[in-house]
Amino acid sequence: MSHIVIVGAGIVGLSVARAAIKRGHQATILERGPAPNPHSASFDLHRMIRYHYGSFGGYTRMVTPAFDAWDRVWADLGTEHFENTGAVAISLLPNDYGQKTLDAFREVGQEHEVHDRSALEELCPHLQLPADAWGVTGGRGGPLFxxxxxxxxxxxxxxHGVDLRHNCAVKSVDRTRGIATLEDGSEISGDLLVVAAGAWISRLLPDSYGDGPTFRQGLCYVEPPADYVESWRNSPAIVAIGDHGGYTLPDRRGAGLKFGHGAHRRLAKPEEDGFGSDLETEGAIVLGAFKPYLKQAEAYRALRIQVGYYQMDSSRRFRVESEGRGLVVTNCDGQMFKFGPLLGERIMAMFAGEQSAADLERWAAGY
Ligand SMILES: Cc1cc2nc3c(=O)[nH]c(=O)nc-3n(C[C@H](O)[C@H](O)[C@H](O)COP(=O)(O)OP(=O)(O)OC[C@H]3O[C@@H](n4cnc5c(N)ncnc54)[C@H](O)[C@@H]3O)c2cc1C
Incomplete structure (x- = not known):
């Protein structure tokens, strides 16, 4: 039996701990806040899973194994926290996200369906789209709660026996030796030390990750006009509209309708900018970005902003970096939730010698 020490109780840390227990190891999670931490990137009413990934066909290929990993989580939890609403990318321009996704679907052999504008209007009656709009759906997709x-x-x-310590901030880590040092100076050592500290990585490992771009993103929970409450609830999640960067998650199981806008993210750190939001201002920005595509656009109301932070560099690829007994998971972007359980299992497979660290790094980077 080995001891796996994990920094961070988000979806990555929890998934590593679960996979460690399944393989008969002992696991300790050290979490600086409450567990779960409502300020972690993993904590929101829903996160999207979908095959659509623009030109990143490697990540499209990872989605079926990710669903399989979720099925094993549902078996453990005794509940499925996912609704298969489907997901659609809407193309408005040559070579935009929808077009790149379609090309990647064809390249990797992902089953899919192309919808012309009138079919799109049937799927999403609340949208108004240009005459040459079209969309692509493919495989399962929708909200993970x-x-x-x-x-x-x-x-x-x-x-299942994991020693999960909340309000237990790690001050520093010695990755090579697999040691986490707490604020009071005490040390906890593991045969494997996994750092899954999300947006706080630059503070924990400033020498190696201090320059990694950290972004704040505010997602907006929305009340649609009465005429479209049901159509929003019953339509697929929207992955992208042209190159606009807009995405939506439907109101299922009481989670609410949520709009996000990629371009709304900005460089910021959670410890400096915090989690507050001015609903009127930020809601108007997010809703404003969607207005050209919404019927009865003026009748939408912003209800709440959910603020989250993530690391994202220009590669847009996950980084899983191994050094001695330590393994760092970073650059999770606005994308890792869907892959959390799969990554946890892969990390423990690597630890068991079933895969090399280099192969794990390459796989996580989507190659
Ligand atoms: C606005 C937004 C929208 C997103 N949308 C999607 C989506 O639709 N689909 C999708 O798949 N993904 C999405 N993501 C990405 C996904 O949520 C994250 O990639 C994922 O949750 C990251 O999980 P994590 O465990 O690495 O980090 P986190 O969930 O952030 O957890 C890290 C934990 O580490 C703790 N920690 C940090 N430093 C220390 C320390 N020194 N000592 C102890 N504990 C520490 C923190 O308190 C935190 O609880 C989105 C993210 C955001 C922010």
């Missing part, structure tokens, strides 16, 4: 998942996974790992 994230905060319920991390809450239940937290209970599951605790029940």
């Amino acid at each position: 994230a905060s319920r998942i991390v809450t239940e996974l937290t209970d599951w790992v605790r029940k």
Whole structure:
């Protein structure tokens, strides 16, 4: 039996702990806040899973194994926290996200369906789109009910013997030797030390990751006009509209309708900018970005902003970096939730010698 020490109780840390327990190891999670931490990137009512990935066909290929990993999580939790609403990328321009996704689907052999504008209007009657708009759906997709998942996974790992210490900030780590040092100076060592510290990595490992870009993003929960409440609920998640960067998650299981706008993210650190938001201002920005595509656009109301932070560099690829006994997971972008359980299993497979660290790094980078 080995001891796996994990920094961070987000979806990555919890998934590593679960996979460690399944392989008969002992696991300790060190979490600076409460567990789960409502300020972690993993904590929101929903996060999207979908095959669409623009030109990154490697990540499209990872989605079927990711769904398989989720099925194993549902079996453990005894509940499926996912709704298969489908997902659609809407193309408005040559070579935009929808077009790149379609090309990648064809290249990797992902089953899909192309919808012309009138078919899109049937799928999403609340949208108004230019005459030459078209869309692509493919495979399962939709909301993973994230905060319920991390809450239940937290209970599951605790029940299965994981030593999960909340309000337990790690001050520094010695990756090579697999040692985490706490604020009080005490040390905890593991045969494997996994750092899954999300947007706080630059503070924990300033020498190696201090320059990694950290972004704040505010997602907007929305009340649609009465005429479109049902159509929004029953339509697929929207992955992209042209190159606009807009995405939506439907209101299922009481989670609410949520709009996000990629371009709204900005460089910022959670410890400096915090989690507050001026609803009127930020809601108007996010809703404003969608207005050209919404029927009855003026009748939408911003209800709440959910603020989250993530690391994202220009490669847009996950980084899983191994050094001695330490493994760092970073650059998770606005994308890692869907892959969390799969990554946890892969990390423990690497630890068991079933895959090299170099292969794990390459796989996580989507090659
Ligand atoms: C606005 C937004 C939208 C997103 N949308 C999607 C989506 O639709 N689909 C998708 O798949 N992904 C999405 N993501 C990405 C996904 O949520 C994240 O990539 C994923 O949750 C990262 O998980 P994590 O465990 O690495 O980090 P986190 O969930 O952030 O957890 C890190 C934990 O580490 C703890 N920690 C940090 N430093 C220390 C320390 N020194 N000592 C102890 N504990 C520490 C933190 O308190 C935190 O709880 C989105 C992210 C955001 C922010």
